[in-house]
Amino acid sequence: MEKLNIDKIARLSLVSKSVVSRVLNDHPNVSDAARSRVMSTIKKYGYKPNSTAQNLATNRSHVLGVLTDRRPNNEMSNGYWSLFNLGLFDKCRKEGYFTRFTFVDAGNLNQSNHTLFDESGTDGFILHTPEVINLIIDDLKRKEFPVVFKHQNSEYSEYSSVDINNYLGGYLATSHLIELGHKKISILWAVPEVEEARERMRGYRQAHSDNGLKVDESLIITGHYSQEFGYEAVRKLNKLNKQFSALFCTSDTIAMGALLALNEEGVDIPGEVSVVGFDDLPSSGFTFPPLTTIHQPIYEKGVRAAEILINQLEKRDTKIVHDLLEPHLVIRKSTGPVL
Amino acid sequence: MEKLNIDKIARLSLVSKSVVSRVLNDHPNVSDAARSRVMSTIKKYGYKPNSTAQNLATNRSHVLGVLTDRRPNNEMSNGYWSLFNLGLFDKCRKEGYFTRFTFVDAGNLNQSNHTLFDESGTDGFILHTPEVINLIIDDLKRKEFPVVFKHQNSEYSEYSSVDINNYLGGYLATSHLIELGHKKISILWAVPEVEEARERMRGYRQAHSDNGLKVDESLIITGHYSQEFGYEAVRKLNKLNKQFSALFCTSDTIAMGALLALNEEGVDIPGEVSVVGFDDLPSSGFTFPPLTTIHQPIYEKGVRAAEILINQLEKRDTKIVHDLLEPHLVIRKSTGPVL
């Protein structure tokens, strides 16, 4: 099995390699005769151009880099990350791009910035998590690398970004509970350093004030996005003998932990306590009871992030955008009226 | 910001580019003086070699291809896929490799084989799912591409593979239930076409016969790996008025669906029915009740798959292996003695 290359194909087709290259790249100015000869030998020998050589010659790799921090396994396997990446992959596949992941140890930041991204093997970057941005953004800027943020981040409005309307999500979740008659609504939220979290909180507060309700600050519990936090938070609330008839968990994982703590204590859901989550992970329809939650289009976020970056790379649309996709409420069985 | 390349660095260091190349690749036969001059200009200008050019020159890409079929989003985001990939990524990162995903539409197989993998951009392949193997294996074989299977597959014993001991997993799960006194154990399993599933079933049967029990064939329900199946299967069993005191679900997702159906009907778990799952997904500690299940080292499977392939590529260890990692039982709260 001899190696095929453009020269061999050219010789076998009785043309020069320039012609083969033109045929390969759909260039005009190729005679029909030549084209069909080339096409048939390509087909006959199953020739495919060497993509590495193409990349070198064109200075384009058709690879999108994804830069994300390496969270613990359980945080990266709750479905959110997968869904986003599936959106990325699908869009990339359609457009002829590949995806390359680079992880940053957020705890261990002594990696040289230079080693974080491979300029020659990547056409642009999707910055997955707010934590990594400060690390890397100067380098990327200096090298004029196309970049899309996966989170809203008003500090860097000069870069395109995709997110959902987190404020609206928080507002919808809280309003739903208020409409059901709840007045004592505890919020279990996480990582207030991040704009996403603050926006959800803002929605929570706004829904209260729009309905003439005052937020009970002692019902605000801060933690991180995990089942453990939800579980512990509920136990803490109960230990402190806090009165609440509803729980707004700012992620479905938090809600799962809360649900377990409630169920274990024999609390009737939603009879005694209503619970609303955030994300609408694929498994959230199968918690007990099935979780009322804010659906966010995670997959679509991935698609859109890839789309924006590719549009930029292909010079189809190079203007900066700050997309905020719409979340919506999904009512299942974990919320009900105050009795 | 002018473009840096090996020639410029050479000129600035007052050596030829051969010397720079040798320094870059840790070759011997470079004088200390030259080496330090080169190193300092590299550092000074922040030079990094162009990886595309390196790939072209060495005919190595340091990219592992992962070929997997494109299942529905919810199936690919239950945590299993993420965990496996995290193992892959971590190992690859350590060894200086990247990962490239290629998806196959298992339903829509008219893609030309030739388009499925990019030989020039990939050093070897991990075949993720049994469904894609037949499609592609001839091509890979003909081109002598290094390949590792992510499933045990005795039809292709000429290729290395990684899996868990699925037989043992089925055996452990069933034995646990039998030890608790259960005699009517329903099994909810999926995709019997795949060796993995048949092995788990074999363990289920063997545990019965080792304990002098006969399998009630009417308690064997066949479906697919999903919460929906688990949910429907339980309802079906109840509608048919089947007697069973325990459920062996061959995946945690199936178990979650089963749990919901049981909970909704007010069945006490494990008082009336015990449930054991398979996989030990990160969320399985937070179902209600927390799920007793067979833990399989998914992340480690990813690590090992990458390791085997990289060992082959680096010629460190080229012999064919068929690894079967050990699963083990994790007892939580969804199983208990027969009352």
Add this chain to the structure above:
DNA sequence: TTGTACGCGTTATCAA
């Protein structure tokens, strides 16, 4: 120990 020259497989320029 160093440097020259060529090869890797493409694309792109420019003359024919």
Add this chain to the structure above:
DNA sequence: TTGATAACGCGTACAA
């Protein structure tokens, strides 16, 4: 419409 020929940036015999 075609075909030399020169990049692209690096690795590596081979000669010095």
